[in-house]
Every structure is written in structure tokens, then in C-alpha cells.
Amino acid sequence: MTHDLLTPSRHNLAEDIFAIFIGTTLVALGIAFYAEAQLATGSTAGLALLLQYATGIPFGWLFFAINLPFYALAFMRMGVPFGLKTMFSVALVSLFSAQIPVWIDIQTINPLYAALVGGGLIGLGVLSLFRHKASVGGINILSLYLQENFNIRAGYFQLAVDAAILVAAFFVLPLDRVFYSVLGALVMNMIVALNHRPGRYVGFS
Known part of the structure; x- marks a missing residue:
């Protein structure tokens, strides 16, 4: 029985789709917490947030546009299935991030809570996508x-x-918001670093 539990098994299409929807939902919700508290994060999402704060252009449009140059790497180096799932994931995060303010009315949120819980949500979402050979684009690819x-x-x-990216946030955000952003980035990346490594998860897509 132990051998069966440790034997790698391939995810089927339904499992991949479910994981992508769950992962992108978690990422978008974490981004919504960050945007409400005026925090930054890393990767292309962090860059899109900083540009949103500086220009007023909605996050979803910026996030989708910034990721466009990375699709070539996704297709050429990671394969067509990975590239397609990543494009789908980026599109969903862009869509969900635009709709969450309609679905949820967040009138106030503690920045420390937003940083820690938002970072955790993003980290878990990214981990879900990674384990199903997808990503939210950019640096993730x-x-x-x-x-x-x-x-x-x-x-x-x-x-x-x-x-x-967080160093760049010093030029856009107040000092306390940068501090909270750093805490959130640590939570997010430690979730990925501790859980996404060889031997930790045996399923594959």
C-alpha cells in the first residue's frame, strides 16, 4: 500500500481544470486584499499593482499585457500544454481580479492581515498551479x-x-506599506519554496 501511495499518478483533464480554477481564484483574492490595502507583491502581479497605483489603469489589463512577452518562453521551453494552461490561468486571474470588487465589498482591511493572509492565498494559488504544470505567467514561467x-x-x-520589485515599491508606496509587502512576499515564497520541490508531491500533469 505504501508503494501505491508513493507511485506518481498523472492528473486527468478535470483535475487540471479544477486546480487552475482554484489556484487562480486564490491568487485573485490575494491580489484583491493587496490592492485594497495598497500593498505590493512580487513577479508580474507586483509590477502590475505598482503600475495600477501609479497610473490608475486597472490591474487586470496591466497583468494580462505584462505577461504577453513571457508566453514565447512558456511554449518554446515548457511545452504547448504548459503554455496553454498558463495563458488560461493569466486570463482567469485578470478576469477574477476585475470582478472580485463587484462580488465582495471590502470597505476596510488591516494591512498586516492583508499582507499575511493575502500572501498566503497567492502562495497557495501559485502552488496549486505549479503542481498542475501551469503558472500565472511572467517570473513564474x-x-x-x-x-x-x-x-x-x-x-x-x-x-x-x-x-x-519591492525595492521599486519604495518609490511608489509609503514605508509602512513596503514593510507589510515584504512580510507578505516572504509568506508567499516560503509556501512555494517549502512545498514545490522534488519528492514533495508525486502527482504530475
Whole structure:
């Protein structure tokens, strides 16, 4: 029985679709917490948030546009299934992030709570997508490529990139919001780093 539990099994299409919907919902909800508290995060989502704060352009449009150049890497280096699932995931996050303010009226949220819980939601969402060979684009694509081809931990690589994006946040956000953003980024990336590594999960898509 132990052998059966440890034997890798392939996810079927229904499992992949379910995981993508759950993952993108969690990511979008975490982004909604961040946007309400005026926080930043890493990867292309963080860049889209900073641009939203600076320009007023909705997050969903910015997030979708920023990810466009990364699709070539997704298709060429990670395969057609990964590329298609990633495009679908990015589109869903863009859609859900635009609709969540309609579905939920968040009038006030503690920035520390938004950072920790929002970071946790994003981290769990990203982890769900990673385990089903999908991502929310951008740096996620590059980090998965580096982990699968050069054994560089996806979570740690993203942490380094996120740190650079959070440095840029100093020029857009108040100091306390940058501090909370750093805490959220740590939570998000530690979830990925501790859980998305060889041998930790045996299912595959």
C-alpha cells in the first residue's frame, strides 16, 4: 500500500481544470486584499499593482499585457500544454481580479492581515498551479523553467526577483506599506519554496 501511495499518478483533464480554477481564484483574492490595502507583491502581479497605483489603469489589463512577452518562453521551453494552461490561468486571474470588487465589498482591511493572509492565498494559488504544470505567467514561467532544467529552487529564485520589485515599491508606496509587502512576499515564497520541490508531491500533469 505504501508503494501505491508513493507511485506518481498523472492528473486527468478535470483535475487540471479544477486546480487552475482554484489556484487562480486564490491568487485573485490575494491580489484583491493587496490592492485594497495598497500593498505590493512580487513577479508580474507586483509590477502590475505598482503600475495600477501609479497610473490608475486597472490591474487586470496591466497583468494580462505584462505577461504577453513571457508566453514565447512558456511554449518554446515548457511545452504547448504548459503554455496553454498558463495563458488560461493569466486570463482567469485578470478576469477574477476585475470582478472580485463587484462580488465582495471590502470597505476596510488591516494591512498586516492583508499582507499575511493575502500572501498566503497567492502562495497557495501559485502552488496549486505549479503542481498542475501551469503558472500565472511572467517570473513564474522563468522560475519553473530554471527549477526543472537547472535545479534552481522556484521559490528562492522568485524571492530574489520579488525583492527587486519591492525595492521599486519604495518609490511608489509609503514605508509602512513596503514593510507589510515584504512580510507578505516572504509568506508567499516560503509556501512555494517549502512545498514545490522534488519528492514533495508525486502527482504530475
